Structures are given as structure tokens and as C-alpha cells.
Amino acid sequence: MTTNGTTRRTVLRSGAGVAAAGVLGAPMVHAQGTAGSLRFAFWDHWVPGGNDALKLLCAQWGERNRVTVALDFINTTGNQLQLTAAAQAQSRSGHDGISLTPWDVGAYADKLEPVDDVIGRLVAKYGAINPVAEFLAKHGGKWLGVPATSGTQNKPACVRYDLMLEHAGIDVRAMWPASNTRGPGADTWTWDTFLVAAEKCHKAGFPFGLPMGQFTDAVDWVGALFLSYGAHITDASGKPTVRGNAKLKTAIEYAVRLSRFLPNDVWAWDDASNNRALISGRSALVFNPPSAWAVAKRDAPQVAEKCWTIPMPSGPEGRFIAYLPWTTGIWNFGRNKTAAKEMLEFLSQRESAEATTIKSGGYDIPPFASMSDFKVWETEGPPVGSVFNYPLKPHHQAQPSIAFSPAPAELASQMYIQALNTKVIARVAQGGETVDSAMAWLEREINNMRRG
């Protein structure tokens, strides 16, 4: 068949010629001698503009090292990032590196490239890494990811200082001032004091906004509470230590008493419910990183200017702060592992970490204690100094914590995701079971999770 003298063969022939010319004449993306390309998936930051620092730093590093760096920011809404990691681990293809949630490093241990060389150099320069970050990222004696600054958070108490003073008689700004010192009454900031304050604020119509559901904010603060009572539910090998555990029983009983002074729907709260409680002005205290306060600055400035961040209360076994770190892992099936390691090392330098923290308005916490002195936490406001005590500082006399430690990662991740610590409380407080019966249930659940 011919049309205007042009046959199908002619069209195909010229098409092939054009395609060949295109391929041969296409500009080389990487000039000879470049270090290739890298593709990373990072967690998409809550804080508006929170990704900008990573974009800028990676572009700088790529330019300096002649590596083309492509970044994808994937959010955790609907667990997109976790699903991406699961799919890539299964198919052994995808990004060169990816942000991993706390327990995912252990879950993908056999698919991650060891980064001991990177960590060795960083520790030599900046000192010890946060012990929780180490617990989560080190498996079989090897570091399998680099603890990240972007997205890593503490969950101290964000307090409405005016309501706390008026209804509970506690001046949190005096107790925990914006300086490296403990104020009067800091030693009395215990869970017992907290319970009394919770009752008073509840009576005044401003209950503490503490979630008790199955989301991370709930699991994290209850995890820190349990640890401050010395209540471990397993040992390091994963064996349950529930039966006859007096410390655990005390912690559960305390949480049940406290739950009476919380809003009656906390059992269904998600990670945004406590933020809403604070921002709406209905709550005197939440355990959260400064994102709730940051949103209040925008949407309810009259609330934000009365917020003050202080450490969590202490218990009989000490003060523990809920800590939720991100770790960046490099897939061992990645194509450019050396360049990936170099980039992560660059992102972990003090200057890079500070840039990341500044862009996030102080939200991001670097994994090194030596970096808890960034200016951003002193200068952010209003009120200025509100987030001074957000990073863990020596005068807090506190330890970072993650719920269900020291259980091995593959067991802890199941207990964490299935929120065993809040459920055991709910079975007593909401389900009407006895503490002993709820503890027996807890032991059965753990034993079941250990099987297979």
C-alpha cells in the first residue's frame, strides 16, 4: 500500500534511522571518569520545607563528586515508604539507599550493606552515637545503616505552661529553663507529680492529650513510661519476662490510674489526635516533637506562644525520653555502594546535620550527643527557648529510649507495630480485665510472636 509515494517500509526505515541518530547523538549524561549516579528514597518530611536541606546537600555533594544524585521523597501516609522498602527488598532492585523506620533495619539485615567504615570515622570525629540508634542499626556486630538526622525525633512533653501553672501549680519554665541548668523543682518532675497534675488539669477541663491507641506516639510514650519503672517485657534474647514481674505490674497499674484522667476516647487516637488536642487549646500537655507546636505557630499562635518543651517525668528507674530515629540503609544489591556510603557520611557531618535541623525548624535530632547544642533550639520561638529542652541534654539526666528494647529486632518490631504495651493497659482500663489476666495475655502474645 502506498500513500503519496511513501511505503510502510520507507516510514519504518526512516523511523529507525531517526531513532538511531537520536541514540548516537544523545548527550552523555555522565562524562567519562564520573562516579556514576545514585538514587535515594528519603522520608518525606512533615515540616514544610523540611526536605530542602537534603536536596541542597545532596546536590552539593553530587556536584563536588561528579555523581548524579536523584532523590525521591516518600511519605509514610498509608505506609508508602515501608511498602517501598518491602517491595525493593523482595525484588532486590530499586533505589541505592532508603530511609528505614526504626525496626526495618533488623528486618532487612541480610539485604543491607555494612557501613562500619563510615560509622567508625564519624564516631572518631563526633563521639558516641545515640545508644537507641545503635541498638536499632547494629546487627550481628555490624552497622547496617547510618543513623539519620532528617526525621529523627524525640518525644518530650510539650506543655501549655500557663494552664499547668494555673491548674496544677507547676511552673515548667522555671523548672526547665532555656539554659543548661535544672531549675527549682526539676527533681520532683516524676510520674507521681505528673499523675497529680493530670488529675488537676482533667478537673479543670484541660486533660493531658496522651494517646493510648496503636499508633507510634502512643507506643513511644508508654514505652518510656515502662522503662522508667524498669518494666521490660522481654530480655535481650526475646524471652518474655512478664510472669511475676512486679515492676511491670506497677507500671501497668500506674498507666491505668493515669488513663482515668485522660479524654475517654484516647483508645482510638492516632498520631494526629494529640496534635489537634494541643492546637485546639483543649489540652495542657502532649508528648510530641515540636511539630504540633510548629503547626500551632501557624494556625493558633495564641496557643503556640504558651507552649514549653520539657523532658518526660522520671520514674523509680530513671528518666527516659521516647526517641524515634530514622536510619538510612544502603541495599547490598545497589549499584554504587561506595558513592552511597560517601554521600551518607557527608550528610552526617556536623555542618550538614545543623543545616538539616535548621530547615526543619529544630524538629530533626542528630544521632550524636555532641550535636545537641545547635543554636536553632535556643533561638526558635515564640516563646524563644520553647524548644531548648527538646534535644536530650546532660542536665536532663535522662536516657533515650525505644519501646520494647532490649528485645531482638524481629520480635520487637512485631510487638511495636501491634502496640502490645498500650493494649495491655487497655485490656485493664477499658476491657475490665485484672492486671494479672492482662499480663498473662501479654505473655501468650509474645510467645506466639516468637514462634515460626
Add this chain to the structure above:
Amino acid sequence: MASDSNAAVLAARPVGAPAPGSAMKRFARRRSTIAFLMTLPLIAVIAGLVAWPAGYAIYLATLNRRMTAFIGLENFDILLDNETFRAVIWQSCFFAITAVLLKALIGFWLAHMLHHIPAKGQRKWRGMLLVPWVIPPALSTLGWWWMFEPSYSSINFLINAIGFPSIPWLGEPWWARVSVIIVNVWYGAPFFMIMYLAALKSVPDQLYEAAAIDGATGWQGLRHITLPMMRNIISITVLFSLIVTFANYDIVRVLTNGGPRDLTHVFASYAFQVGVLSGNIPRGAAVSLFMFPLLAFIAYFVLKGVNQRNKEMA
């Protein structure tokens, strides 16, 4: 066209005459070969999108947590030994059966009401009533979540306005179950309505006229004409909806995330929690496969009944 030319070749060949060309050509020209080749795309789609994933899920369910060793049916044994999972079985059955029954009843009632509206007005109502079914459920459930939201529920606002106390829609286990069922019924009832409406329209008017002449009441007409004539469509619709409702994921995930205390989890949401979020993919696969024999059993009997009735009618 290709099929025409093949038919022409086949028609032109005299019976018993030696076939031209090689054996391969003869094989390629056989009707069964052509039929197979033409159905190959469908076979490939079914094999790739149904058989392979199902087979892989079964394989996964037989592995240990690290996916390094074959453990047979132990994942199922572990699950049955677990109180939470036993509660999930009960909840899934309660959720699916209650929701499907309500959807069928409401759908039937709506279809009946619509059937008796004049054709002009019927189209408007039909369109409006179908709206819940055409909105993606993840999105519409988010709207419901805002209405049930623990602290600022708009439904509670209205309830308070008329002097009643707030209802803990998502915070108390039974209310949470009711909320999940309400949303599922709201979303699924229009599907029943449209199927039943189509079935109602296919019932010949003469049957009702004859029954009316014989003095049958409306109830008798419904019981002895409408329902028997709709039996097949009711069976198929209920079966289809039961399968879809058992496998429901988005409503529970968005509305309650399985809480409080895992008391609203259904198979799919629990499988996701155990398999993907907790990093135990084999056990998650075992959870999702658990309903398969149950549904296959129900499907077998429902479809057998439908076939039987078809044969009787033929």
C-alpha cells in the same frame, strides 16, 4: 481478516485430500490450535495476575519468618493458637455477614422503591443513590472518619445539639464495629440496589397481573413471584459481596486501624499489619489465605444452586 482467511483455507480443502505443506503447518491450521492461540492472552493474564500471585502466596505461607526455611502449615497452627487471630476470625465473619445482610435488605428495599417511580424521575434517583458506590472507598471513608473523629465528631455535635451525650464511635469496641459496618453498608448498598433493580425489571408484568386476578396480595406477589424470579441474582450478588466484604481492607484501615485492642481487625487489615508492617510476610500471607477455603466452600454451594436452578428453568 486472519480468521476469515483461515476459514477459507479450511473450507477449500477437500475432505480426505492430503494436506498441503508440512506437519507444522497442519498443526498451526487446526481449529484447536487457533483457539488456543487466540485464548493465549487471556491465559497469560490469568496465569500472571491470578495463578502466580496465588501460588506465590501459598508458597510464602509455608516459610518461616526469615523466609529461609520451609515450615509447612506451622504458620496456620501458630495463628490458630493466637487469641488475637481467633478474634479476627470472629470479627471478619460478624462484619461480613452483618454488612452483607444489611446491604442486601437495604438494596432490595431501595430497588423496590425505585422500581415504582416513573421512568423520568427514576433516573435522577438512581444516579444519586449510586454516588456512594462510585466514590473511591478510601476517600469516602476519610469523610466518615471526620464525622466519627474521636474528639471533634460532627455526628456527636448534632447528637449533643438535641440533648444526648456523645457516642465514642471509634473508641469503644462495639461502637467501632458498628461504625465500620455503617460505612461498609453505605458504600455497598447501591451495588445491591442496581443489581436488584435490573432483576426486578426483568420480571414479566403478566405474572403480577395474573396473580392480581387470582386475588394475591402484594406480600404474596413478593414472596411467590418476585423472590423466586430473583433468586439467582440474589445468590450471585450475595456471594460476590461476601467475597468483597471479607476481603475489605480500606474501611478498617482508615477508620479504626483495627483498634481499639484489635477488636475491629478483619483478615485483610490484620494480614497487612502482621505481614508488611511487622515484617512477618509468611504469617501475613497465611492470614490472607485463611479465608480462601471458607469462601471457596461458600462459592461452590452458591454456584451449584444457581446452576441447578438454571437447568430446572431450561
